[in-house]
Amino acid sequence: MRRASVRDLAAQTGLSIATVSRALNGQANVAEHTRQKVLEAAGQKGGQATSRVVYLRCPYVLTDYFGLIVSSVAEAAELHGFSVVLNAGEAARNSDVLSSLPDRPGIDAAILILPPEPASALTALRDRRFPFVVVDPRVSPPRDVVAVSAAHFAGARALMTHLVELGHRRVGIIGGPREWLVNDNRLAGYVAPLAEMGLLPAPELMRFVPEPNEENGYHAARELLDVADRPTAIVAFNDKMAVGATRAAGERGLRVPDDVSIAGFDDIDVSRAMQPMLTTVRQPLAEMGRMAVTLLSRLLERHELDALHVELATELVVRGSTGPAAV
Template sequence: MRRGATVRDLAARTGLSIATVSRALNGQANVAEHTRQRVLEAAGRGGSRPAGGVVYLRCPYLLTDYFGLIVSSVAETAELHGLHILLNAGKAAKDSDVLLSLPDEPGIDAAILILPPEPESALENLRDRGFPFVVVDPRTPPPRDVAAVSAAHFAGARSLMTHLVELGHRRVAIIGGPREWLVNDNRLAGYVAPLAEMGLLPAPELMRFVPEPSEEHGYRAACELLDVPDRPTAVVAFNDKMAVGAARAAAERGLRIPEDLSVAGFDDIDVSRAMQPMLTTVRQPLAEMGRMAVSLLRRLLERHELDALHVELATELVVRGSTGPAPRR
């Protein structure tokens, strides 16, 4: 699109509605081909973008073993497709208003946004300006016509809690992540579902939510949970790092894992195999999320039709030694 041209500008130039222009720019199927070409010509594209291009990859978080795996996968896959990556990462990037000006940045053709902290309106603005982008692991529910890829968090959490219920656990503590993250809502719903099917709900005193899913926050939350009068028989954590923190809290209280307390996490990063006993967890396809994001973006750049804009990749329950039968009391 010509720099500074908006969907509203193109609608005025072509005599089409804003909705039609937006669908044409985003490669949606319900647009006649002659209409699509009319919009592309007005936008100064005249057809498909070239195979190569510069992709702005934004990850406003520390590149730990979670985000680092996604970023590495995006970079490696982009190179295979002839795309060049411009990386913007780290916590300092979180507070910048880069999405507002991204379509006007010279030399940037598209973007991949990992867990963007901006509100839904910012993503809608980017979409309405016809700028191709894909969201990885969206923080909030993405707009219907914005391409996004994530893991099947609900299904993964449900499989983990079903495993614990089948082992006889009924008092299961939950350490959730930031309340405003979509992933937290999905996992929480998955954790609660198997208990609800048995007519049970997690007791309020057995639930904690932390502002950042780190080992230290997991440790602090677990200390509170393990000190309640009727302590839980199992703890499930938002991620593996928090589960490690929970295991540390259990050790300080002389609790054996899994004989006295079962502990489980989510992600299956390296730390899950460094614990003793090794951690039961839900494996996320982090590298595949990066590869899928590049694939979706490439199709957007080439004006292919996207029937599935919101892609969820399957997770896998990995049972290890940190979970066992509920102790008898």
Template sequence: MARATVRDVARATGLSIATVSRVLNGQANVAEHTRELVLRTVAGLGAQAPRARGAKPAGPICVRCPYPLTDYFGLIVTSVVETLALHHRQVVLSAGTSAQRASVLPGLASRSDVAGAVLILPPEPAEELVRLRDRRFPYVVVDPRTELPRDVASVSAAHFAGARRLMAHLVELGHRRIGIIGGPEDWQAGDGRMAGYAAALSDVGVLPSAELLRHVDEPTTENGYLVARDLLDLADRPTALVAFNDKMAVGALRAARERGLDVPRDLSVAGFDDLDLSRATQPELTTVRQPLQEMGRMAVTLLMRLLDRHELEALHVELATELVVRASTGPVPRG
């Protein structure tokens, strides 16, 4: 893609080169309507905004994770913070469910006290992330909720490949009637995993059954229990259950136990994430390991390169997952 020059933008807007430069360098002494005019013009030219030259922006990094910092999110945030410390960067943390109600993104580019951001599963619509990019604020998304433009840096796990390998494992054990306890329907991770499950089933000529597919708004242990209970009460119940994460798989184990089903003799159960929780169940959970800490480290590496004004070619980075087979999955029940 061609790169616009400051002169091109100045000519198109009728502004001075100095004013355009101030906007593109993120300086605060520019009227907001002038800033928006320059950014709209850059976008209209069908080109990338020119990168400012000079020293790496100093200051803390905003780490936004609007969820409770337990297990999954806690591992990512801890890794991000520890890696930033290696780069001698302090952290401005926006975390917890109350942070979901805070409007953080629109003001980030105007803040003089932060140099960049790591955004973990941001709940904001993609349009807000694009606007932040257009203002040339450096940030990296970890585990994006929705599909992002190619030029927004992100790090995630290989959800499709991990889900396909997990389903292939169950198929190899003879399972064909497999219940899927899915997560929120608007999460990109869920889309990738569903595609992976479907691909493995199609390899043996099986189409996913709508009767055996359920989604929840929040992937909690309780919701996993409630959905598993409904699936196991079907007249023709599934021989295996695959949950969106390990927490919901734990709920599925509870539902199976209440119905007197032995896992894995009567029912196989599998999760996703490989949290410590997966090794604390009875039996221990078969699951897919996500490299959560490496996702945090990689996000910081990409952000540091953005702050150094490097050109990034691999902007959407997917890290490999690993199938971990434990005692909660076994051959399909006979009869």
């Protein structure tokens, strides 16, 4: 006997797919007469209704950064009545997932976190009319591909403005992978306040790493702190790299922030575990996951989406790791 889909029941009852999903999953925020209407319709269909199945792909280790996004996606999906199939870990990074997604039985849609594929692969998936949302895109997504990210340029600009106001003029920048869209946006944000003062970062004060982790932040900071006219502040691509930079400063007998200010990006737990605590830019990681589910739900309900590329606001968090430039 055929299992009635949520879309079948929504069409039969005149309710939204989200309401039908909530009714079938026994959630409290559904009126009792509405729940009965859905259950009766499911019985008339002669089968059990099925919820939408979302393929959630995160080809990275689920650390505090990616773990927060994945957890929020899973929680929001539950509220929408979606089931989630999770594919996570670095082993999935090189597999040809996108081209096969529309042909996978039982998969209705996908949420792709920082997909490593080129924009052409996203375009091909879109052309097959498969519903998906990109979270934190690595490359600039095609115009009509739905994506959600943080306002990286604005966050980086706010952080560099903070340092400039503290008197810093020679600021070392430790960037992430050169091919990442987010790296371009943050770099532009860092440069803007300096350019307004007629300054540009000197080439010897800029480093880029292939993987934004603590060890690479440590090695990049060592190089920056060993230049003849060392920087009075260092901004790192993320908080983990800022941890590595702090270690490099400590090995050289430099005090943070008295001798060198250090700042990160993300505001993950490690930023509050450091001494001094880290000045950073807070990304709305959980809200990015929730927004992705909301956008996907609207795609599945065939709503018109005017804002296809959604940027969520970041927030500068000033703590003890930044101070006035050393004279």
